[in-house]
Amino acid sequence: MTQTVAAAAQTVAVLGTGKIGEALLSGMIRAGWPTARLLATTRRTDRAEELRARYGVETVTNDEAAKRADTLILAVKPQDMGRLLDELGPHVAADRLVVSAAAGITTAFIEERLAAGTAVVRVMPNTPVLVDEGMSVISAGSHATAGHLAHTEEIFGGVGKTLRVPESQQDAATALSGSGPAYFYFLVEAMTDAGILLGLPRAQAHDLIVQAAIGAAVMLRDSGEHPVKLREAVTSPAGTTISAIRELENHGVRAALIAALEAARDRSRELAGGNG
Numbered sequence: 001m002t003q004t005v006a007a008a009a010q011t012v013a014v015l016g017t018g019k020i021g022e023a024l025l026s027g028m029i030r031a032g033w034p035t036a037r038l039l040a041t042t043r044r045t046d047r048a049e050e051l052r053a054r055y056g057v058e059t060v061t062n063d064e065a066a067k068r069a070d071t072l073i074l075a076v077k078p079q080d081m082g083r084l085l086d087e088l089g090p091h092v093a094a095d096r097l098v099v100s101a102a103a104g105i106t107t108a109f110i111e112e113r114l115a116a117g118t119a120v121v122r123v124m125p126n127t128p129v130l131v132d133e134g135m136s137v138i139s140a141g142s143h144a145t146a147g148h149l150a151h152t153e154e155i156f157g158g159v160g161k162t163l164r165v166p167e168s169q170q171d172a173a174t175a176l177s178g179s180g181p182a183y184f185y186f187l188v189e190a191m192t193d194a195g196i197l198l199g200l201p202r203a204q205a206h207d208l209i210v211q212a213a214i215g216a217a218v219m220l221r222d223s224g225e226h227p228v229k230l231r232e233a234v235t236s237p238a239g240t241t242i243s244a245i246r247e248l249e250n251h252g253v254r255a256a257l258i259a260a261l262e263a264a265r266d267r268s269r270e271l272a273g274g275n276g
């Protein structure tokens with residue numbers, strides 16, 4: 001997908017180019033950002049070499065990224081954020097936009113460690129940005145303007161959908177959307193094991209479940225129907241599906257999912273406190 005990048009004159013740096021940082025970097029390149037306008041930072045030189053070879057982007061130190069980039073996307077682990085901000089603080093001019101993709105880290109946590117008035121935006125993306133089907137949930141910090149939010153949407157909108165929420169909803173959004181893909185992979189893994197139990201070869205079981213997941217996802221997205229209605233259409237009287245649903249209810253799968261997402265939300269809330 002090649003798009004016109006209105007803000008192409010802007011330089012964007014990804015600081016901490018691991019799994020999500022690389023996914024974003026590759027997505028921005030697919031969306032038409034000139035590599036000359038992108039910078040990446042890493043902690044290890046072998047990782048920097050890998051990124052240069054794979055994408056042709058310049059890799060620099062965190063200080064240099066802070067000096068040269070208009071927008072800094074912070075993609076280190078929440079536990080590394082305090083240290084990174086201590087390192088960056090003196091080098092980030094107050095006219096820069098700082099975007100954090102870290103779970104749990106509040107915009108206030110970042111603002112306190114940067115020059116007064118620096119614009120900060122908090123974003124929770126997810127790994128389907130790798131296939132341009134990401135979801136990025138966006139909240140403004142106290143100095144971020146409509147222009148800063150629009151610029152952030154331009155970056156993340158190139159690799160999927162975006163949604164603005166008040167920052168008070170970010171931990172919940174992280175539980176649903178940031179972590180969300182992992183729950184579906186977990187279900188596919190478990191259902192493939194069930195296929196083995198029922199005597200199917202693993203590859204065939206995998207293909208059947210993945211296609212069921214894709215079909216169900218497209219119907220959920222495109223039909224406009226409530227999931228209950230879609231499930232009822234599969235569930236024939238005295239048939240196979242209701243036998244399975246009874247077992248899911250007997251095993252408390254609905255309650256387990258609610259508890260799981262609540263635990264993810266609570267962990268997100270804890271993470272800003274994990275910086276020392």
Ligand SMILES: NC(=O)C1=CN([C@@H]2O[C@H](COP(=O)(O)OP(=O)(O)OC[C@H]3O[C@@H](n4cnc5c(N)ncnc54)[C@H](OP(=O)(O)O)[C@@H]3O)[C@@H](O)[C@H]2O)C=CC1
Binds near residue numbers: 021077084127
């Ligand atoms: N993975 C996901 O699905 C999602 C992750 N996130 C958030 O993204 C962030 C990163 O997660 P993820 O990509 O999974 O983790 P990774 O560990 O893959 O990426 C973090 C990267 O940051 C590097 N790093 C750490 N400190 C520095 C530093 N001071 N300077 C430069 N680079 C540094 C690490 O280097 P090294 O390799 O040497 O450790 C690592 O490559 C987290 O805050 C997470 O909450 C948000 C949404 C989804």
Ligand SMILES: O=C(O)[C@@H]1CCC=N1
Binds near residue numbers: 178
């Ligand atoms: O597991 C995590 O903490 C990160 C944040 C959302 C998805 N992965």
